[in-house]
Amino acid sequence: MAAPVDLGEVSRHRTVRAAWLVVGFAAVALGGVGVVVPGLPTTVFFIIAAWAFSKSSPRFERWVLGLPGVGPMVRDHREGLGMPRRAKVLAITMIVVACTLSATLGFETWTPRLVVGLAGAVGVGWILLRVPTRETVLAARAR
Numbered sequence: 001m002a003a004p005v006d007l008g009e010v011s012r013h014r015t016v017r018a019a020w021l022v023v024g025f026a027a028v029a030l031g032g033v034g035v036v037v038p039g040l041p042t043t044v045f046f047i048i049a050a051w052a053f054s055k056s057s058p059r060f061e062r063w064v065l066g067l068p069g070v071g072p073m074v075r076d077h078r079e080g081l082g083m084p085r086r087a088k089v090l091a092i093t094m095i096v097v098a099c100t101l102s103a104t105l106g107f108e109t110w111t112p113r114l115v116v117g118l119a120g121a122v123g124v125g126w127i128l129l130r131v132p133t134r135e136t137v138l139a140a141r142a143r
Contacts, residue, residue: 011055020056024049024064031070039098046070047077082132095123 011017031045046064053061065071076082083091099120103113 017056020052024052043073046074050074081134081137084134092124095120
């Protein structure tokens with residue numbers, strides 16, 4: 001199991017720790033729903049959960065970091081590695097498919113279709129321009 005990354009101290013106040021635990025478990029719940037609901041992100045919620053648990057419970061932080069499938073992606077994010085190329089392609093494809101289906105089948109007027117299309121374009125742009133590609137980062141570090 002991976003060791004927690006020091007993202008700050010665990011709060012000394014019991015009520016603050018409890019609040020961070022609630023945030024962490026809410027993020028885990030949303031991430032769990034994202035596993036089965038197309039279009040709802042998964043990894044970002046587990047990144048938030050690990051961050052919240054780093055402020056409240058090192059045990060739950062280790063649990064998130066040790067989850068199969070998601071744990072390695074959360075650790076990669078913390079190390080600044082971004083997303084694997086394959087995951088970026090899949091994420092962009094899912095955004096395009098979900099937005100296209102939503103815009104064409106879910107709405108009859110152009111305004112909501114445009115809003116869905118713009119939201120999808122923002123998501124795709126964010127992934128392309130702001131999220132590093134793991135392979136590119138590793139290649140740059142190897143130099």
